[in-house]
Amino acid sequence: MSHRITVAEALVKCLEAEGISTIFGYPGAAICPFYDKLADSKIKHILVRHEANAGHAASGFARLSGKPAVCVATSGPGATNLITAIATAYMDSIPIVAITGQVSTEQIGRDVFQEADITGATEPFVKHSYLIKNAELVPEIVKKAFYIAGSGRPGPVLLDIPYDIQQQFIDFKYPENVEINSYRPTYEGNKLQIKRAAEAIKTAKKPLICAGGGLFTANARDLVQSIAEKANIPVICTMMGVSLMPSDHPLFLGMVGMHGCSAANCAISECDLLILLGARVGDRAVTAIKERDDFKVIHIDIDPAEIGKNLPVNIPVVGDLKAVLAQLSEIIEKCDNTEWVKKCRSERICLTATENENKIGLNPAAFLEKLSNLLPEKCVVSADVGQNQIWTASCLKLNGGRFITSGGMGTMGYSVPAAIGAKSAAPDAEVIAICGDGSFQMQFMELATMIQHGINVKVIVMANNRLGMVREVQANNYENKLVAVFLDGSPDFVKLADAYGIKGEYVNNISEAETALKNLINSDKPYILQVKVDENEKSIL
Amino acid sequence: MKHTISILVENNAGVLARISGLFARRGYNIHSLAVGVTDNDKISRITIVAEGSDYTLEQIEKQLNKLIDVIKVRSLPADKLLARELVLVKVCCKPAERSELIDIAEITTAKISDVSQETMTLELSGNQYNIATFEELLRPYKIIEIVRTGTVAMQKGSEGLRV
Structure with a gap:
């Protein structure tokens, strides 16, 4: 059975047919026809506060669900803001389908308002991409996009859909299977x-x-x-x-x-x-x-x-x-x-949780050991990039849980949106984002997303008022000449969270850690810890 | 070392950009490139002559194969290579010099494609060596314009590259 509907409506139906329950996005004029039809669907739309985070959230979702996840943005700056997230997913082989609005076909190439060649710009970072110019092909292309993203070595696929195409009427029938002659991944080993x-x-x-x-x-x-x-x-x-x-x-x-x-x-x-x-x-x-x-x-x-x-x-x-x-x-x-x-x-050395008298704050290894002991079996820990990532990856003990991070690209600002995506995919898991005070300031706008959509993600900010990893590189390789690594002017993160209606507390030394971590884990709402770390703590422990 | 690579691709928009982009960002050097449709109008054939070690060639083939629009990639063996380029050369030619150029054309199996009061345009298809020799022979006459295609190539013998 087929009947005539708009491409925008067809897109929504395609996503439903793919079993997509949640998408992450940020609307704009060129993608409005799609949003108009999305409103009539049961698909949950999570409005992020920056398009890159829609991509990272989709990445977190895909990692936990094991299936392609969807992010949406408008044309021009909306689409270009997605690039970092697409590149991040590409480097870590994460299946996401990114949908972007595009200016109308007759306007393409004329440098009109909010026009960007996003298929061109993302070409090095996508597994494949489509700039859709034939409305009738939309169902087949969407089917192919999900197939390509999720099969073989997974990766991001971009669908760039012009405004006028979204409004055209087509005979809708979602293909059950799709064959691509030139793409046949090998599954069985020799x-x-x-x-x-x-x-x-x-x-x-x-x-x-x-x-x-x-x-x-x-x-x-x-x-x-x-x-x-x-x-x-x-x-x-x-x-x-x-x-x-x-x-x-x-x-x-x-x-x-x-x-x-x-x-x-x-x-x-x-x-x-x-x-x-x-x-x-x-x-x-x-x-x-x-x-x-x-x-x-x-x-x-x-x-x-x-x-x-x-x-x-x-x-x-x-x-x-x-x-x-x-x-x-x-x-x-x-x-x-x-x-x-x-x-x-x-050779296995137990990292000792000794406190150095000369240092301020706490020993990150000791802190992560306490966190490891308190984590429930069903948990996701999302680490950001920098010293916090190295500490978490090397010190956290997980027995059954899942660790996610931007491994290949090393994208700062990944942990919180990825945690939002992970929590959306695995609502029963305890999901904690661990970041530094540098990376947190690239993503704290997503605290609003957590509140708005009731996504119970916990955040731990390892704060040393430095871009710690760069500081360490400069200390070791540039004769301790420290340049542009001081984060003076940063806000009090607990107060900042409070402004969003999120509770939190400070952890200034290891004796405060256990209670604070218990409060964090026991909270049924988002919670934040600002953890004081000495700038001299090394990432190589 | 030079390698001649034949690529069958889906005749989709942007496929050439994907392939040339891949060569550029991975640092593979393209010597020449030629594209044309095959007997199936949905499939194009690209011939790329690229410079690189055996390791580079293997990487080029593997990375090309990852592109969704790429159907088949084959590096043509040097000893069975049938390769041709086409060159058009417009040279200054006074009426008195015409017979000299006609001689050159005959010896080199070039064709005379266009003649004017002041110029003559010659056309030759051949391998790189033939074309280089041809150019040398024409150099004494003032070359006004020259245009050369990239190499197109296939393997000698009965084997064929098809979908």
Whole structure:
């Protein structure tokens, strides 16, 4: 059955057909026809306070739901404000469908009010994009957009829809399936390669699994753990892989890389077989081993372009991690790597929560340890970028919860909107955003979004009145010449939150932490903690 | 090292921008580029001659394959390469010099495409070497204008690149 409706209405129906319950957006003239029809739908629209945050919120939602999430903006500045969020999602392979209004087709190219070539501007950061000029094709294109965003290696897809196209009438029928000749991701791994991988694991003396964000995408957390347990292989993770295994697991060593823990970094520089799972060997993650030629590498990834890009690989396996690991776990044998595991584990240092008398505020590691102890099993911690990110990624112990952050792009201002998205997707989870006083000031407008839509996100601001990470770089590499890293003029964040009707408190030393954290977690409304941290605290602990 | 890469793409708006953008942002050097529609008007064929190591070539192929509009990518083997460019050269030519230029055209298998009182325009298709030699021969006559296409290429033998 088909009947004639406007493209704007068709778009809403397409989103409903995709099972979209919530979208994040900010309206404007060029997207008004869509909003007009959205009002008649059950889809919940969350009005953010800046378009970039609509994109980040969609990213947080997609990470928790495992499906493409939607953000909407108008033409011109609305669309260009989305670019950072699109690029952030692209770098972390997060499936979002971004819908932007565009000026009318006959006005395109004339530099009219609020016109921007957004498909051109986002070309390097999208998995694919469409500037829709044929109204009849809208249902098929939307179907393709969701398929492309969510399949293979996920990523953002942009739909740019001119104003006049939104108002045209079409015969609406949403396709059930879509085929794209030129796009056929590989899901099943090559059996021979998987067999070779199993043999390499069997003969290795010091095997090591390095797991990345791809495991969340593939929903293959359990499989990694069971393979690690069966073959007794220690596991390290990249920043994107934090929280994929319980921190307490005897085989889990921690995060690898420039800001990683010593156990993970020692293991990666000593292993004789590195098994990379859904990790793209980013420069901040895997630097130590690039000089080595005395070890073998198995790389399993759904994106063939990642294999061999940053590290030569002996056994490449292209495929979906869930499918490949399921195949691998069938043929993998029990291994005795007891000595190796023991050696790896001996490098695990418990970060001591000692207080330095000379410092003001509290020790971030000690604070995060307290937070870890109080977190419920069902939780999401969204870290921002900077020292707060490194502290959280390396010190937080999560046993069942989920850690999210802008890993690839390192986008400041990600944590709060992403937490809003995550909470919308997982309302039962305790969702906490951890940011610095620098990054909080890039996103605190979203406190209003939390209040307006009753989204119960908690915020922890690690405040040292500095752009801490940059300050640290300047202290270490620029002879302590500190430039443009002082945040004097910042508001009192508890008072600021109060202006939004959000309760909060200060945590000036570690003795105040536990009560404050309990208040934060027990609150059934948004809550904020302003945590005092010494500027001399290092991100490499 | 130079590589000749054939790409079959969906004939959609913006596909060339996506491909040239990919080369630019990943630092791959394009030597020449030629685009044209195939016998199926929904599919275009792009020939790119690019400079780079074997690692770069592998990366180019993989990154191109990630683009949704790209259907097939093939790096043509150097020993089976059938490659052609087309050049048009307009040179100064007094009526008295015409016979010299007609000789050159005959020797090089070039065609005389246009003649005026003062000029003659010659056309030649060939590989890069033929065209370079042709240009050298015409240099003594004052070259007024020259236009050269990018390389188009296919593999010799019975194998064909199709969807």
